[in-house]
Amino acid sequence: MxxxxxxxxxxxxxxxxxxxxxxxxxxxxxxxxxxxxVTDSSTGDFLPKKYDSAAAIQIAEKKFDEKPDPNAVTVLVARADGAKLGPQDGKKIADTAAGLSAKRIKAEPEQFAKDFSQTPRYTVGVVAPDGTFQLLTLSLSGNATDTGLQDVYRDARDLAKTDYQAAGFRVGFTGGIASTVDNLDEEKDTEALVGALTMGLIILLNVVVFRSxxxxxxxxxxxxxxxxxxxxxxxxxxxxxxxxxxxxxxxxxxxxxxxxxxxxxxxxxxxxxxxxxxxxxxxxxxxxxxxxxxxxxxxxxxxxxxxxxxxxxxxxxxxxxxxxxxxxxxxxxxxxxxxLTLLPALLAVTGRAMFWPARAWKKERPAGFAARLGENISARPVRYLVGSLVLLAALGAGAVGVKMSYDQHGQPTTNATRTADEISRSLPAGVSDPHTVYVQTKAGGKLDERSLTGLTGALGKVEGVGQVAKPVLNPDKSAARIDVFLAAKADTQKARDLITGPVRGTIAQNTPQGTEAHITGTAAIFADVATAVNKDLKLVFPVAAILIALILFLLLRSLLAPLVLMLAVGLGFVATLGAGTMVFQHMLDRPGVSFTLPLVLFLFVVALGTDYNILMSDRLREEMDKPIPARKAVAEAVRHTAPAIATAGLVLAGSFASLAASPATAEIGFATAVGILLSSMLLSIVLVPSIAAILGRGLWWPRRGNKGHGRGTSAPTAYNHPDADRTLVTEPQMAGGYGPAPYTGQQPYPGQPYQAQQPYPGQPYGQPYGQQHHPDRPHG
Structure with a gap:
């Protein structure tokens, strides 16, 4: 096929x-x-309904016909002269907000893009205790990651600045899409540089390797x-x-x-x-x-x-x-x-022009670095195996005591972060990102504010809760919402610990009889995400490992070889996680590594890194199918395959390493680059070949290879390559244009008698095979 x-x-x-x-x-x-x-930027929407925060979102949608808005922006309005707000200022702020809520922002979508033209919605909020500012809420509809909505927000932001400046005020924006846009604008130059460096690295490496x-x-x-x-x-x-x-x-x-x-x-x-x-x-x-x-x-x-x-x-x-x-x-x-289609077609069209203007590729260098490495590994496999395992163990030791962190590290300082800091100096830090408790009756009963005083009072006494708003009932009084403002920022571990511990405990103990209550918000959602992720990783990792092992078994038709590859990949994963933990958790003294890091390493290091092992294993099997000693086959496989694996690994590792240019992605960029380098440079080129050299053709157990060239036997006289009967034959070949070529000393040509004088790695061409080295005895 x-x-x-x-x-x-x-x-x-x-x-x-x-x-x-x-x-x-x-x-x-x-x-x-x-x-x-088809993109949804609300993390809470991806949680199963059994989780507390997801249940709260369900009540919000069903009873209040509203959905927690990930785009909601907190707007700070203060007098331009720095004075405290007076009675007339409050009226001006409200009137200006009403005027802005009547102005439609028109978008100019590109072809096939969604039109996000809309009228922003402004809601007047609380005044700071010291009277220095008042808060508003700005709501926009759409996907915050869509550039079209981001442009609409920018227009709405600029219009608000203009109108409030004319009224004698200054404004600041934070939270929701405001933070998203400010981060994107701040990182725009960095991302452009990272993209240019990545493309430049790929081009440079290919030029250096192929001179083309x-x-x-x-x-x-x-x-x-x-x-x-x-x-x-x-x-x-x-x-x-x-x-x-x-x-x-x-x-x-x-x-x-x-x-x-x-x-x-x-x-x-x-x-x-x-x-x-x-x-x-x-x-x-x-x-x-x-x-x-x-x-x-x-x-x-x-x-x-x-x-x-x-x-x-x-x-x-x-x-x-x-x-x-x-x-x-x-x-x-x-x-x-x-x-399987486009890439071979490109090779078929370009042919030798693919390597133009270089000419040196037409003659193989028998004593290149890859050839010497293959010889050394085949001659001293135990030494290379032990060295590899020691290095992997040293890196893997860093994973001891690893902790998962849900805090955001490396975020740039923007207008949004400065506005949030100004708000937190006068109000609880969670005001710009509130949490909400939703209460609903179970049997069609009615709620009133008096029935909720016990819950609101108990929440107000929880250490770490800065403020609790009055309950707001829905029209039929079957549900209520209570806004809770934490003293800690919502995107910190402190806030998540507060929600999962005393806050949810207090809610459970003080929920009115005949009702149910749930809390949602950034800290609540990510606390539930942490629980879901931990459960999923325990299920996903072993299932994926079994599937990968099955695929390797079908390719290699062996029980032992897939096991060796899976063990190598597992060691690489632990070593990579350990390296990331040592740098970011221990050396940089962070509370832990990002909770997404194990999954990212699994997807990119294990899955992509397995590619290199497969390429090496496939070439090892091909070489061992030839009538040559197993260790010579290992040397030949390394000589032919190591350059491709090393180049591919450098390209991929360089692509990920460029992410380290941005503080927000430095952790993933560093760890993934280390993992790719370990997979390509150590596992595939050194560890797997050294094991193959030790086990010999036993690596392919229980598959039977050519018995005539096992240990302690002489090489047979005919080379029987498994693909020989499937080699394409064209009319020029049949006419003698380029039929079976004379043996060049590099490898037997399909169907040609094996030449006993084929050199062993490190042995000069033309010297009779076996005079200097025994087929089954390490050389050098």
Whole structure:
């Protein structure tokens, strides 16, 4: 199936490229606007209804016909001269707010984008105890992550500043979409720099490795086309199934596709270069077909492991995971299709021009770094295995005592944060982000304020609660809402501990008889998210591990090899988490690492890092199928595969490392880059080959290899490659244009008798094999 797909793509190469270009450009145009329409920025909406904060949101929607608004902005209004507010000032503030609530903000949406034109809603709030300012609430409808709504907010903000300035006041905005927009504006230059550095790194590495222009540019063009199709596929599926996705999905799709598409293109290009070097007269289309046919199985298996890891999130209870996993899985399937069709077609079209203007690639350097590394690992595998395990253990020790933190670190100082600080100096810190207790009757009874005095009074006495507002009843008096303002900022661990402990305890003890009460708000929602995430990770990790192991078993047709790879990946995960914990929790003295870090490392380090192990294992099996000693096969596998893995790992690690330029993403950028480097440079190139050199062909147990070249036996006289009968044969070959080439000393050509004088790693070419080294005895 895979060979037929790649053969079709290379045979109809121009048609394949044109179809991808048309579909990719079309879906790029409609994909992002469509994605915005299916995005939900309210974290509470993703919680199962059994959680306390989610139950409170249900009461708000059912009894008050309102939904906690993640876009709600707190507006501070103060006199421009710094004096305290007087009686006339309050009237001016209210009148100006009413005037602003009557002015419609018009948006100018781009093609296919949603029109967010609307009239802002201003609500007059409390006055500071010292009389220096009054608070308002500004509400806008829409997705805060959509650039269209962000532009509408900017217009509303500027209009409010103008009108209040004319009335003699100054204003400040914080919370909701105000904080989102200010953070984006503050980080805009940094993000542009990070994007430029990432693209520059990919281009630079490809230029250095391949000395080619096309090899540097084509992967990025492929990513753009495949990314457009993937975004359209995810957004279209969500629209069709009426599913809401988290705002982080589009950016994660971009990062994932950038990593795996570039990686797979590099895997193909290294093998394509090897194919052209070995058969200098081969037609470029046939070389591309042979390359894709050989590497296609490994790429397919690697992609399916990522799909399995992400798709497993579909069984999570937390909605963001449940939606994120399948969305990324769909994107990876699109990337796999592109890797088996678009990328081989590009190779078939460019051929040797892919490596222009370089010429040195036509002759392989037998004594390069990868070759020497392969020789050393095959000669002293125990030493390299022990060294790798010591390094992984040292890093993994940092994970002892790891704690999860839900605090926001590294956020830039903006007008929104300065406004919030000014408010907190006079009012409880939670005023700009209040929590709300919703109470409803169970059997159709009625509520009154007197029945709620016990609850409000008890909440007001809780240490850490700054203020409790009077209850507000719904029209039929079957429910009430009570605003609670914490003394701590809502996005801190202190606030979450306060909510999960004394506040919810007080609510449970003082809820009026015949009613139920629940609390929602930022701290309440994230406290419930923490509980849901902890449960989900205990379920997702083992299920995903089983699925990945099953896929490895189907590819490698072995029980022992998948176990070795899974153990290696597990060690890499623990070492990466330990490195992140040492730096951010211990060295920087933070309360813990971000609660999303274990999941991010699992998705990117385990799933993407497994790609490198699969590529190495596939080449190890291919080399061990040849009639050569097992350790020589290990040396050859490292020599041919290490450059591709190292380059791909540097590209992907560099992409994540660039995230460290932003303080808000420094933790994820650092830890993920370390994990990718460990997966590529240590696990795949050193640890797995050293284990293979120790176990020999026993690595593939219970699969039986060629018995004639096991330990203690001499090499057979014929080379019987598993793909020999499937090698493409064209008319020029049959006519003798470039039939079976003479043996070059690099590797046996399919169907050609094995030459006993093939050099052992480190042995000069032409020296009879076995005079210097015994096949089963370490050399050097």
């Amino acid at each position: 895979i060979r037929r797909t790649t053969a079709f793509a290379t045979r109809h190469r121009w048609m394949t490229i044109i179809v991808w270009a048309i579909v990719g450009l079309a879906l790029t145009a409609v994909g992002q606007p469509l994605m915005n329409s 222009i096309l090899a540097a540019i084509l992967p990025l063009l492929a990513v753009a086309l495949i990314g457009g199709v993937a975004t359209g596929a995810v957004a279209g599926s969500a629209k069709l199934l009426d599913i809401k996705v988290d705002p982080s999905v589009p950016s994660l799709i971009t990062v994932v596709l950038l990593g795996i598409v570039v990686d797979y293109f590099l895997f193909l290009m290294f093998r394509f270069r090897e194919e052209l070097r070995t058969h200098p007269n081969m037609d470029k289309r046939e070389a591309a077909a042979n390359t894709a046919g050989r590497v296609g199985n490994a790429i397919t298996c690697a992609a399916l492991t990522i799909v399995a890891a992400f798709a497993t999130l579909g069984i999570a209870s937390f909605g963001q995971f449940k939606v994120l996993g399948p969305a990324i899985a769909v994107s990876v399937l699109v990337a796999l299709l592109g890797s």
